[in-house]
Amino acid sequence: MDLMEAIKGRRSIRKYKPDPVPEEVFSTLMEAVKWSPSWANTQCWEVIAVRDPKLKSELAAALPKGNPALSSMTDAPLVIVLCGKKGVSGFKKGEATTAKGDWLMFDTGLAMQTLCLTAHTLGLGTVIVGNFDHHRVAEILGVPQNIEVVAITPLGYPAVEGMVPKRKEVSEFVFSEHYGKKG
Numbered sequence: 001m002d003l004m005e006a007i008k009g010r011r012s013i014r015k016y017k018p019d020p021v022p023e024e025v026f027s028t029l030m031e032a033v034k035w036s037p038s039w040a041n042t043q044c045w046e047v048i049a050v051r052d053p054k055l056k057s058e059l060a061a062a063l064p065k066g067n068p069a070l071s072s073m074t075d076a077p078l079v080i081v082l083c084g085k086k087g088v089s090g091f092k093k094g095e096a097t098t099a100k101g102d103w104l105m106f107d108t109g110l111a112m113q114t115l116c117l118t119a120h121t122l123g124l125g126t127v128i129v130g131n132f133d134h135h136r137v138a139e140i141l142g143v144p145q146n147i148e149v150v151a152i153t154p155l156g157y158p159a160v161e162g163m164v165p166k167r168k169e170v171s172e173f174v175f176s177e178h179y180g181k182k183g
Ligand SMILES: Cc1cc2nc3c(=O)[nH]c(=O)nc-3n(C[C@H](O)[C@H](O)[C@H](O)COP(=O)(O)O)c2cc1C
Pocket: 010, 011, 012, 013, 067, 068, 069, 127, 128, 129, 130, 131, 132, 162, 163, 164, 165
């Protein structure tokens, strides 16, 4: 699968087969995450792999009832909780380098995209889940104060094909020379 095919073909998957993710496949995914770009190569990401059904149920309970990814948290054999170390990305000698402050959301986002695309090329499904009670998840998994819980994805073999949500046209988000100016 070439890169464009992977980018266009990856879909959010919300229904999973119970088949486990082989350890070597999991290792390949983590190797891919390892090579994600990050601010000054700070690599603030940390990954918690959750396989215990009881813990997965507790995580599912941290999602609001209407979250369409809720059942995938317990269906999928593996749930990945992506965290970021605070005060590292975007910082030099303890001081924020830019007005944006901590770039951990950006760097963990890149790591998540690497994970999702690589998973897709290996026949696995993912869905990035951001709408949940982050404090509750931190408590369930014993995440310390200096580490931010950012996002979750179930990981496993898709039970259904994801539907293809419509995208904006390129011309709607590309400007030329100045903001708002169409080429
Ligand atoms: C930061 C972020 C948070 C998201 N949170 C959720 C979520 O809480 N629940 C869910 O079902 N999908 C969630 N999604 C998945 C998006 O709904 C999905 O990516 C979007 O509709 C496009 O569909 P596609 O991934 O199949 O291309 C999230 C995606 C991102 C990038």
